[in-house]
Amino acid sequence: MKVKRSERLIDITQYLMARPKTLIPLTFFSARYESAKSSISEDLAIVKRTFAARGTGILQTVPGAAGGVRYIPAVSREFAETFLQSMAARLAEKERLLPGGYVYLSDLLGQPTILNDIGRLIATQYVRNSVDVVMTVATKGIPIAQATASFLNVPFVIVRRDSKVTEGSTVSVNYVSGSSNRIEKMELSKRSLREGAKVLVVDDFMKGGGTVNGMRTLINEFDAELVGIAVFAEAIFSGKPMVSNYSSLLRVDDVDTEAQTIVANPGNYLEKTTFLEDLTQAVPER
Incomplete structure (x- = not known):
């Protein structure tokens, strides 16, 4: 069952923050929410902007076939x-x-x-x-x-x-x-x-x-x-x-x-x- 974007954003944020400095492939989130990679990329862009604006940390993107995203905890x-x-x-x-x-x-x-x-x-x-x-x-x-x-x-x-x-x-x-x-x-x-x-x-x-x-x-x-x-x-x-x-x-x-x-x-x-x-x-x- 596909998941609404609002629900995905909450779950993605919680999942990443519970696993700092851990590389998570985009394919994992795509399969988890039965959503296209393009939709997941848009979700992650929102999370990344919010993390930076609120001083939560950095969402680092690692390109390539073995890449993904990683939450880096940091304070302002x-x-x-x-x-x-x-x-x-x-x-x-x-x-x-x-x-x-x-x-x-x-x-x-x-x-x-x-x-x-x-x-x-x-x-x-x-x-x-x-x-x-x-x-x-x-x-x-x-x-x-x-x-x-x-x-x-x-x-x-x-x-x-x-x-x-x-x-x-x-x-x-x-x-x-x-x-x-x-x-x-x-x-x-x-x-x-x-x-x-x-x-x-x-x-x-x-x-x-x-x-x-x-x-x-x-x-x-x-x-x-x-x-x-x-x-x-x-x-x-x-x-x-x-x-x-x-x-x-x-x-x-x-x-x-x-x-x-x-x-x-x-x-x-x-x-x-x-x-x-x-x-x-x-x-x-x-």
């Missing part, structure tokens, strides 16, 4: 600026102060809409890179890794600080905590990461960079490749940070426990990211 600079300013204001709430100069984030990272936007922002930065897997450390980085992996349409792996019998044999490394200068251990199941995999590291909060540096060491142990490092928030660190090439959505510039004040601003994400309006370079196939 305006969306990113508005979101980060809003999150910076939330981070500056004095009720978030924790001992040691840390800031309470769990309520923010427990909200699906916020996590969804965090995932979109990080995915936008790395959408032109070839990423095979997103890596984080248990536990608070897990929702960020899941959101990011969802938009990049890749798996995510969880590095742990203690052994789990369900993980099987593991690879472990010792690392120095940047903030406390203690030697700690982290490990990852041998089955989680293949040799040569391109890895994007994400985490919720970074101070000295010791945990992120530990994950970088672990990636090297697997003979995998580090593609990038992205954190939700970073704190100003008085010592020498253990990582330098990273992006942060937010930055905690000052914490005064006596005055009960927090100064938070957008991090370096805006200057390190190519946004929707400038994403003209072809995105590599997975």
Whole structure:
């Protein structure tokens, strides 16, 4: 049974957005809706214009017999600026102060809409890179890794600080905590990461960079490749940070426990990211 255009547009949009960075042949949609390729092409042109106009992302067309269309998730600079300013204001709430100069984030990272936007922002930065897997450390980085992996349409792996019998044999490394200068251990199941995999590291909060540096060491142990490092928030660190090439959505510039004040601003994400309006370079196939 043929499907009306209005119904096709809704279903095509949902199908593409549920499978980011996946090449879908036009013949698939033609058979799905029992419609001519010319009609499907017109539908996709409408979706493409709407995605661009609404800041949803890019609908990339791949020509040729083996071609098709692919949804590339991306945000506009305006969306990113508005979101980060809003999150910076939330981070500056004095009720978030924790001992040691840390800031309470769990309520923010427990909200699906916020996590969804965090995932979109990080995915936008790395959408032109070839990423095979997103890596984080248990536990608070897990929702960020899941959101990011969802938009990049890749798996995510969880590095742990203690052994789990369900993980099987593991690879472990010792690392120095940047903030406390203690030697700690982290490990990852041998089955989680293949040799040569391109890895994007994400985490919720970074101070000295010791945990992120530990994950970088672990990636090297697997003979995998580090593609990038992205954190939700970073704190100003008085010592020498253990990582330098990273992006942060937010930055905690000052914490005064006596005055009960927090100064938070957008991090370096805006200057390190190519946004929707400038994403003209072809995105590599997975």
